[in-house]
Amino acid sequence: MKQPVIYTQNLSKQFGSEEAVKDVTFSIPEGTIFGFIGPSGSGKTTTLRLLTGLYRPTEGKIAVLNEAPSEFSRATQRKIGYMPQLFVLYDDLSVWENLNFVASLYGVGFGRAKRLNELLDFVELSSHKDKVVRKLSGGMKRRLSLAATLIHRPKLIFLDEPTAGIDPVLRRKFWDHFQTIREQGQTLFITTQYVGEAAYCDYVGVLANGRLLMVDTPKNLRRRAYGGDIIKLRTADYVSPQVVAALRLLPFIQGDVTRTGPQTLRIVTDNASTVIPLLIDWAKEQHLTVESIEEDLPPFDDVFVELVKNGDTHG
Ligand code: ADP
Numbered sequence: 278m279k280q281p282v283i284y285t286q287n288l289s290k291q292f293g294s295e296e297a298v299k300d301v302t303f304s305i306p307e308g309t310i311f312g313f314i315g316p317s318g319s320g321k322t323t324t325l326r327l328l329t330g331l332y333r334p335t336e337g338k339i340a341v342l343n344e345a346p347s348e349f350s351r352a353t354q355r356k357i358g359y360m361p362q363l364f365v366l367y368d369d370l371s372v373w374e375n376l377n378f379v380a381s382l383y384g385v386g387f388g389r390a391k392r393l394n395e396l397l398d399f400v401e402l403s404s405h406k407d408k409v410v411r412k413l414s415g416g417m418k419r420r421l422s423l424a425a426t427l428i429h430r431p432k433l434i435f436l437d438e439p440t441a442g443i444d445p446v447l448r449r450k451f452w453d454h455f456q457t458i459r460e461q462g463q464t465l466f467i468t469t470q471y472v473g474e475a476a477y478c479d480y481v482g483v484l485a486n487g488r489l490l491m492v493d494t495p496k497n498l499r500r501r502a503y504g505g506d507i508i509k510l511r512t513a514d515y516v517s518p519q520v521v522a523a524l525r526l527l528p529f530i531q532g533d534v535t536r537t538g539p540q541t542l543r544i545v546t547d548n549a550s551t552v553i554p555l556l557i558d559w560a561k562e563q564h565l566t567v568e569s570i571e572e573d574l575p576p577f578d579d580v581f582v583e584l585v586k587n588g589d590t591h592g
């Protein structure tokens with residue numbers, strides 16, 4: 278099996294008596310987007326600093342690109358990009374001058390101008406390249422920061438709340454950028470407080486009070502929250518309690534069947550796409566007119582509420 282790009286085992290970090298990160302174990306495969314989701318103060322930045330070698334763990338093991346972060350070689354450092362939570366570029370330099378400066382830090386010599394133009398294009402700042410950074414909007418600064426992080430073509434990119442405080446349209450765009458980067462084979466570790474952004478990740482780690490509650494795909498998180506896939510069924514006529522009872526007895530219905538209105542049902546199943554056609558056939562036999570039937574995909578805000586309510590903390 279391929280080595281994971283990031284691997285931690287029982288990772289903990291203590292500041293005095295405060296335990297910021299507690300017993301965190303996970304691994305991230307290459308070429309994926311890993312979303313690290315948790316509220317403010319849950320330990321996101323601390324974890325990221327442990328992974329990049331800024332902090333040393335109090336306990337536990339870390340391997341990033343097969344090395345301990347405290348002993349990164351120059352070569353490994355160059356494979357990593359890190360966008361901190363706070364903007365760290367120069368306010369009194371222009372967009373171009375900032376990128377140029379970062380490029381020289383990383384020793385990007387050959388084809389530098391081409392690379393900078395490419396990145397400015399990517400983050401849609403080409404028409405602002407001569408603007409002094411002080412005059413940029415918050416969203417533009419974030420985009421510039423992202424461009425600066427990508428200059429040396431890192432294989433592994435850490436982004437600390439890149440979408441915080443940005444309007445939803447721009448946030449969406451950022452995630453499009455991240456997916457483009459992932460499609461080029463890079464790995465992204467992205468922290469966020471917006472649970473809705475789970476939808477754009479390949480894997481999601483849910484962090485609360487320094488503890489990693491679970492790691493799973495967004496689809497599986499949804500299934501864990503509700504016990505399976507959810508199907509919404511609307512009929513043309515009144516659904517009697519007898520119909521509900523009959524449904525519950527069907528062999529292909531393993532989960533809950535709930536009447537959510539006089540003409541609507543909510544059915545939890547193992548697999549919505551195989552069960553929907555079976556339900557349609559069944560309804561036909563029962564002379565029940567189906568007005569609509571579809572998989573219900575509740576937004577991730579609701580999924581997280583559900584997960585926290587269930588206290589789901591296994592594996
Ligand atoms: P997040 O990035 O999720 O907001 P942090 O990792 O910044 O969370 O913080 C996690 C917890 O650790 C918080 O309670 C914070 O106060 C504490 N903490 C973080 N850094 C330090 C530090 N250098 N010294 C003491 N406490 C810290």
Ligand code: MG
Binds near residue numbers: 321323437
């Ligand atoms: Mg933080």
